[in-house]
Amino acid sequence: MSRRRIGFWYRLAAVICKPPLVVLIKRDWRGMENIPADGGFITVVNHNSHVDPFAYAHFQYNTGRVPRFLAKHGLFKKGFVGAVMRGTGQIPVYRESTDALSAFRAAIEAVRRGECVAFYPEGTLTRDPDLWPMTGKTGAARVALETRCPVVPVAQWGVNLLLPPYAKKPNLLPRKTHHVLAGPPVDLSRFYGKELTPDLLREATEVIMAAITAHLEVLRGEKAPAKPYDPRQVRMEQRRRSAGTHGTGDREAGAGK
Structure with missing residues (x-):
């Protein structure tokens, strides 16, 4: 897969972040073949540790299609952090917008340019007591239906054992394994051409979250609750x-x- 879009800043971030990730975390990565070789697409990922954005970015960096995460636009204005955010092509989210679709206009533009946009559709670390995915927010579904791009569901598990949600101290030993399973794109075609009503967006989001949860069941070897x-x-x-x-x-x- 082409690495032509990675660029200096992403390579610099990889040089800084990959060595500690390799030392601290073993890898069980599956489904890289489901990451599109070209064209714009979305990945939708579960979130159960403050470490997992770095671990997941490592996974996708190795596919050659780097993720562009969504982040509060204020972060893009802050010194070195802002320079890194802009340089690595992360996506600013304008949360103060009254138009729900325009809040994701940069994400839509990135997909149409052929980029990968990574969504954490839960919007925050899961609060499920057993760390299953929660109900999702509708942003990923909205961008997917606006662009009709592939939506790749990704489940991850393991770095939450290194740093559990909201914990302050990591559990370094024994060395943890980052399990990832990327599945084939979710079929959202039945929603195409319809008005993007709140009910339709919620239904499409439920389909997306069900796909993520099903892959997490495979990684964990157990069934998720019937209701998220x-x-x-x-x-x-x-x-x-x-x-x-x-x-x-x-x-x-x-x-x-």
Whole structure:
């Protein structure tokens, strides 16, 4: 596969990041043949450790098609970090935009230029207690349906044992293995040509997340929960419980008057 798009900054980042990754992490990488050799495409990846963007970038760098991650556009303005972000072709996300599609305009343009854009569709580290993928946000589906590009689902597991979610200290020994499985593109063709309503985007996102979860089941050798963890529903349930508790307290206080 061609490496003509990698460029100086990405090669510099690889020179800095690859040696510690090679030392700290063993590799079990599968499915590289499903990464398109040319043309624009999206990868959608689960997220269970602050280390896994580096480990996943190492995997895809070795395919010859480097990933362009989405990041807050403010990071692109900060000194050396901003220079690296711009130099490696990362994608700024304009979260203050009121137009959901324009928030991903740079990602759409990158795909149309023939780049790979890597999405963490959960939007953050998974909060599922057993580290299964959560419900996804609709950005990846929106870009995929706008561009009709291939969407490659990627599951990863193992670096979460090196640095669990929200942990501050890594578990260096024994040496951990980074398991990756990239699957064939998700078939979203049934959504083409339709109005991008919230319901349609959610349905397409569920298809994408189901593909990631199925590949993670293969890596872990176990079944995921039938229903993915939904942080919004969990927050709503917590608010209801809190309101119920406060209401009970108010009634008890009133009864004591």
